[in-house]
Amino acid sequence: MTRTDRIAEPWGTRTPYPAGGQWPVRVDTHLEDGLDPGDVDRWVQTASILHSNGDALDIAVKDGRIAGVRGRAGDRVNHGRLGPKDLYGWQANSSPDRLTVPLIREGGKLVETDWDTAMDRVVNRTRALLAEQGASAIGFYTTGQLFAEEYYTLGVLAHGGLGTNHVDGNTRLCTATAAAALKESFACDGQPGSYTDVDYADVIALYGHNMAETQTVLWSRILDRLAGPNPPAIICVDPRATPVARAATVHLAPRPGTNVALMNGLLHEIIANDWVDHDYIEAHTVGFEDLVRQVKDFPPETVARICDVPADRIREAARLIGGAERLLSTVLQGFYQANQATAASVQVNNTNIVRGMLGKPGCGILQMNGQPTAQNTREAGGDGDLPAFRNWSNGAHIKDLARVWNVDPMSIPHMSPPTHVMQMIRYAEEGSIRMLWVSGTNPAVSLPELGRVRSILSQERLFLVVQDIFLSETAQLADVVLPAATWGEKTGTFTNVDRTVHLSEKAVDPPGQARADLDIFLDYARRLDLLDKDGQPLVKWHDAESAFEAWKECTRGRPCDYTGLTYAKLRGDSGIQWPCNEENPDGTERLYADGKFWSAPDYCESYGRDLVTGAPMEASEYKALNPEGRAVIKAAEYIPPHELPSEDFPFQLTTGRTLYQFHTRTKTGRAPQLQAAAPEVWVEMSAADAAAWGLSEGDLAEVTTPRGRVRAQVRVSGIRDGVLFLPFHYGYWDTPSGHEPDGAGRAANELTITDWDAASKQPIFKTAAARIEKVSAGEGPSKAPTNTASAPVSPVGWSTHGSPGSEADEDFPVPGGEA
């Protein structure tokens, strides 16, 4: 056993393994100071809540409290490992800041009340609005951090009960483009690949994906391959010098907003050199000729000019992709939150499709997620899509869903795509959405252009309900605040990016009167007396397991088939990948083996959209394009970002995350080791830019865009020239002003632009024109982490490390072997 400071070494100790080998087990444990594993009262099964990797772990319970965590050795995802946010984040559950009683706004102030009063207020407003305007007055904005059972219940009551089309999740900001890109290429959501592809791949390409910080355990798997025999080549596309970039064989740092040009350049080389699997294309795809035509205009020299990347490096990356025998491609925010998000991510799919590299070990695509249950948000109806990947523009699917719910098909809104959150905010702005129910997310910090968002959310005429575990910036603006239980305090299932389903069991009671999100939704449905067409309760379940059984029925025969799963089966050896049904009782490791897709017109989830205009394709168009249900190769023209640098705003601002924090820090900011590792906002710029603007490490600077200003200390980092980076985690809940800036702000989204990808509706956080000015000389270096993408270019006199209590145990049960 080893004790490791997992703040200083976030990826822990290496356990090298060869291509095709078994990833060795390493069990990571962190218990509260002085607690011996033998003294733990019980261990309760769950998985990670503070990122999307789906690492299986057990919660240690001592005297009715959460007292630590331990990775599950037998799980397919993590083989016992945990990341820093898993090891330390659980402490936030017992923060004294937890909401423990419902609050209502009285005389402009939030005051404590009881559940009946709070829920009556919500129900009365719902009824009044339904009578006055109808369901179009009501919107729901949820998260990627509840459980499948909860999203499904919310979807049923909102779509089938109230009949509103206004349902979305914060997955819209996060990985809406993952879903959109999969729907374009395969006509259905669902990851083709598996994490085990890391074990076999000889080339791994990460596009805008700083895996080292977003999925630390998956990155450990890659690091262990890199440390073993026959390591894979790594391609990294990122404007920052991330840990991935530093480990890469080829690093491309394109100018923000030019991803489609870069991808077209790579595809140009792959096609020009005929590194193409013509048999696969012939047998399993449509659209290849369009791609050939489109990328003809993108030779490396042209792309080099657009992206400001050396032409030879583009050739080198293309040669690696073109020569790969087992190609794994992964994509995240650098593509999803950028200009032309869906178009660029679809081109990544195209690299695997034209090379025929799908559905075989090492040959996969992971359009990553950012949140633990983002996949469930998308599949169970939390993001507005109809549950189990039903197609809103296919009448037969609506009829089938109406059968499952026992309602009239007309009562399920399907006249147009679901309303995405930015549109909901717009409807609230112009006054047609008059009640917004926000659960488990913090739009007052996470949406773009915060000045605008705050002014909309604080309107008198908008009835704002916030269901959360802390009094977030958004909750401070609410009319009713509902205290929720969180991970470890309630039971449910969640599914990670490679379709692995985990059960998360209740370990301890929630604090005070806080309730499980599921119980809150069930209570709302009951109080509203929502009925099916036979006059029976619409929501026919009463707890997590009965909700899961209902959800399973809804998935029967659909791509994300859960019917082979039960809570009992999910206990014990954990982690089963959907589809899991009679045909595949142990789950399914890879989709699309043998070139078979879910894209047949009568079965597919989506007919696709125009990648530039976002206009949905009609059924007849799709049938003409893809009658046999093949993979769709979709080409895309390059369109420059809408806001380009100018004389006044000469930089491009990009925002993002750091390893140690999650979202708006509601939990990680309350876990001492994590908060200490990244305590305050910083702004990154390159050494050349810093010199040209007379700025040095640690100087206080003000970053300005046409929408606002933010003050932060400068970190001179390895970011490319012409680009500024701000982490988006830092809002105002732990400042005196509470929910808004007092003077210059510190939330990155004060500065971001209101603009989104028309196909996925994901807002653009990666390109805004900005300027930077010095406010005052620094009294010391910035406190940004030194062992991540924010690493300084020259030593700052200290390095990121944990306090004495922050070591974690690493246990190697069978050195170099499996457990």
Added chain:
Amino acid sequence: MKIGLALEELHRAENDLAQELLQVSERHKADHEIYHLGRDLAGWSHRHIREIAEVGRNYGLDLDPEPESESAWAERIREKGSELLGRRSHAALLLLRDLREIYMKAAGVSADWDLLGQAAQGIKHTDLLEVATRCHPDTLRQMHWAHAKLKEEATQILVS
């Protein structure tokens, strides 16, 4: 031969569509997708205008390759107005009217491209046929966009 006349008419119609897209974009600045896409899609019409002017020379025409533009002053006035209008519900009705107008104008341009394509084929003018084949799909996409936005917005605007 009346191809010149048809090209002149198309040149006028593309200019008109581009103007409409830009004006609608400016009028609905608070509807950000309309604002940004209106400008992007006007760019497609601008490209078409250049191509029409270029190919028009083969038919003895002297068409302006630059799109007609209004003064920047008028543009700014409208943008400011649209921000102020952003919170009033009749702006939403105006949006439906504007999208319908784009849809109709794009349909007109589409019909013009059809006419020219047919003529070019009949007379075997490959230059003109290539221009039509290249540009017409853009027009259909402009039309589909306006149609899709209309369908998407209609429910909320009309029932609220």
